[in-house]
Amino acid sequence: MRSKVKHPTARERQYYSQQYNARASIPDHPHIFTRWQRDSALVRRTHAGLLDLPFGNAPGERLDFYPAPTPNAPLLVFIHGGWWRSLDKSDFTFIVPAYLQRGFNIALTNYTLAPLASIEEITRQQLRALAWLYHKAAEYEFDRERIVIAGHSAGGHLAAMMLAAQWPQWSDNLPIDLVKAGVLLSALTDLDVIRHVDFVAQDLKLSEDSIPRLSPALMPQAHPAPFITAVGDLESDEFKRQNALIIHRWESNHRKDVRLTDINHLTICDAFGNPEHPLFEATCELVNSL
Numbered sequence: 001m002r003s004k005v006k007h008p009t010a011r012e013r014q015y016y017s018q019q020y021n022a023r024a025s026i027p028d029h030p031h032i033f034t035r036w037q038r039d040s041a042l043v044r045r046t047h048a049g050l051l052d053l054p055f056g057n058a059p060g061e062r063l064d065f066y067p068a069p070t071p072n073a074p075l076l077v078f079i080h081g082g083w084w085r086s087l088d089k090s091d092f093t094f095i096v097p098a099y100l101q102r103g104f105n106i107a108l109t110n111y112t113l114a115p116l117a118s119i120e121e122i123t124r125q126q127l128r129a130l131a132w133l134y135h136k137a138a139e140y141e142f143d144r145e146r147i148v149i150a151g152h153s154a155g156g157h158l159a160a161m162m163l164a165a166q167w168p169q170w171s172d173n174l175p176i177d178l179v180k181a182g183v184l185l186s187a188l189t190d191l192d193v194i195r196h197v198d199f200v201a202q203d204l205k206l207s208e209d210s211i212p213r214l215s216p217a218l219m220p221q222a223h224p225a226p227f228i229t230a231v232g233d234l235e236s237d238e239f240k241r242q243n244a245l246i247i248h249r250w251e252s253n254h255r256k257d258v259r260l261t262d263i264n265h266l267t268i269c270d271a272f273g274n275p276e277h278p279l280f281e282a283t284c285e286l287v288n289s290l
Contacts, residue, residue, distance in 0.1 A: 008196045017198045019238035022265035032266045040093035055132035060112030066096050068105040074146035074287050075105040081153030085114040085203050095273030105142040115203040126158045146290045148181045156187025160216035180290050182227035189217035189246040217249045228256045232263035258282045
């Protein structure tokens with residue numbers, strides 16, 4: 001059953017706000033962000049990449065592309081989180097080297113941050129990014145039949161929306177199975193309770209009417225693309241519930257829920273880019289299975 005809170009009490013609003021305030025639960029989060037930025041800057045200095053490629057007209061519609069060592073390799077597309085209103089693709093370049101070493105192309109996408117853009121427009125921007133990449137496959141020498149989407153938190157929501165996207169309705173020259181697989185990290189999959197999270201409510205402006213068309217857990221996958229999930233054992237009950245919900249709703253295509261020990265809502269991204277971590281190995285296994 002869909003969880004729905006139409007008229008939350010003050011206590012319920014406080015509960016949801018506390019459950020979803022990951023930064024407040026991670027005292028050293030400023031140091032984590034600083035480390036990400038430092039490590040990502042080093043990767044950009046030492047690895048060849050095509051930066052800020054425009055896939056649309058808005059300033060936020062840009063992506064970075066890091067080519068694999070050999071042509072016709074699969075493409076892993078990563079969408080960053082930050083409650084749809086903060087962070088940047090450049091903060092996550094640190095994940096790139098490990099996947100390049102496994103022979104994958106990597107793309108990191110941006111989007112116009114809320115409140116300048118609604119979640120609905122941000123979703124459309126990611127649709128534009130994936131469609132643009134699909135059509136650019138020959139130019140950038142990757143295999144468009146092996147595009148895998150990954151995302152963290154709000155980016156996990158957007159990644160799930162790409163798995164639910166009806167691509168031929170977006171453009172009649174796109175296949176329904178444009179995205180072949182997915183990796184959902186601490187993904188937000190039912191946005192109903194997010195309307196009652198005080199510290200983001202004003203920026204996100206979610207309405208009851210918008211919830212069904214913006215919640216991947218309330219819609220089917222567009223085609224049977226396999227996907228894996230993960231949520232840190234140190235994350236809140238609500239993030240764990242959101243993870244369990246998409247597993248249940250899309251059960252037939254779910255391949256693995258990666259167990260994460262001593263991992264919080266931010267360090268899950270470190271695990272994703274760590275070649276010695278089971279989450280990285282599970283991601284590579286999924287891509288290589290295509």
